[in-house]
Amino acid sequence: MHPALKPFVFERGGHTVRNRTVLAAMTNKQSHADGTLSEDEIQWLEARSEGGFGIITTAATHVEKDGQGWEGEFGTWSDTHLEGLTQLAQNINLHGGIGLAQLFHGGMRAPERLTGCQPKSASENELGSGLGQSRAMTAEDIEGTIRAFGLAANRCEKAGFQGVELHGAHGYLIAQFLGASTNRRNDEWGGSQKKRTRFLREIVNNVRRCTSPNFLVGVRLSPVLASCGLDLDDALDTLQQCNEMDLDFVHVSCWDITETGIYNGKEEPYTTHFRNVLDEATPLITTGGVWNANDAHLAHRQGAAFVGVGRVAIAHPDWPRYLSGNAKEPKRPPFDEAWLVKAKLNPTFIAYMRRWDGFVSD
Numbered sequence: 001m002h003p004a005l006k007p008f009v010f011e012r013g014g015h016t017v018r019n020r021t022v023l024a025a026m027t028n029k030q031s032h033a034d035g036t037l038s039e040d041e042i043q044w045l046e047a048r049s050e051g052g053f054g055i056i057t058t059a060a061t062h063v064e065k066d067g068q069g070w071e072g073e074f075g076t077w078s079d080t081h082l083e084g085l086t087q088l089a090q091n092i093n094l095h096g097g098i099g100l101a102q103l104f105h106g107g108m109r110a111p112e113r114l115t116g117c118q119p120k121s122a123s124e125n126e127l128g129s130g131l132g133q134s135r136a137m138t139a140e141d142i143e144g145t146i147r148a149f150g151l152a153a154n155r156c157e158k159a160g161f162q163g164v165e166l167h168g169a170h171g172y173l174i175a176q177f178l179g180a181s182t183n184r185r186n187d188e189w190g191g192s193q194k195k196r197t198r199f200l201r202e203i204v205n206n207v208r209r210c211t212s213p214n215f216l217v218g219v220r221l222s223p224v225l226a227s228c229g230l231d232l233d234d235a236l237d238t239l240q241q242c243n244e245m246d247l248d249f250v251h252v253s254c255w256d257i258t259e260t261g262i263y264n265g266k267e268e269p270y271t272t273h274f275r276n277v278l279d280e281a282t283p284l285i286t287t288g289g290v291w292n293a294n295d296a297h298l299a300h301r302q303g304a305a306f307v308g309v310g311r312v313a314i315a316h317p318d319w320p321r322y323l324s325g326n327a328k329e330p331k332r333p334p335f336d337e338a339w340l341v342k343a344k345l346n347p348t349f350i351a352y353m354r355r356w357d358g359f360v361s362d
Ligand SMILES: Cc1cc2nc3c(=O)[nH]c(=O)nc-3n(C[C@H](O)[C@H](O)[C@H](O)COP(=O)(O)O)c2cc1C
Pocket: 024, 025, 026, 027, 028, 059, 060, 102, 167, 169, 170, 220, 253, 254, 255, 287, 288, 289, 290, 308, 309, 310, 311, 312, 356
């Protein structure tokens, strides 16, 4: 049996995952301007649970109104979002998948055209494209955002999600705090990697306070992030701090799991470095460039307990079945519109996927 098809039991709450496949978080722009979920977004995620994924992660969802990164992104910042969240969690659970909501705040990457206010970040940072600068968050702002993460997690639990993934990767607010070039503070929220990690630590602590003891909490991290001034040493230093947090999993976002980096003089794939530093008892998810059963084997050999996929699951809602013994290879891009409609993408999502080189055929 493929190692990714074996069940997994989380120590916390005894949550049993039917296999070790993860639908990675994917922004799909299918929801409403007020942050409520649309039927289209619910159906797109439900189809991946029906398709056999063990864990279904939602798109990044903003925990504060001023944290929205993209048009059509659903929110978790108000009780008005609860109804849709409840329907989504129910529909995921109905087909046997575990539902995780990916909580985030865009920080300097939450554009004013969507939020109506100047983007905030750890420091005053250039936004680029003539958009001016972010403002540096005050101590009160920071406390407020930490509170918002807790409230959002509480809503997700009430809605029926089994847990949350905190989005500390890809250059959004948590990553802006982690990186030395976007966080130039010299108060208790910046100055050393340990202090730059405090924002994440306080969010984890507050999410724990706001949810029950059986609720899963994990963090997604990038191994390197040039836009925030975070290199592999910084990422693994952050991971060491994560070992002291009350986390149920860590998710390393590689974009390409074959990529390597040098740490302590040793060149290894990012996943292997993460596995070596992460506390032994904490499961690791890795994502990036996995398309077929062989790729998923490689992720396992690199030390991941779970294999995450993005693009292949957009085209193949039932991707886990391609991991079984005599299954054929999942078709590769490009995909035509009819294929993607069948895979439960609405026209807005299909248009968005046209921006990903070669994914949609003309
Ligand atoms: C359309 C699209 C939207 C994405 N949105 C998110 C997101 O909301 N949060 C996140 O952490 N990663 C996001 N990602 C990154 C994916 O989770 C994943 O890490 C990436 O696509 C690499 O995996 P893949 O090679 O299997 O596609 C997105 C990727 C795609 C293609």
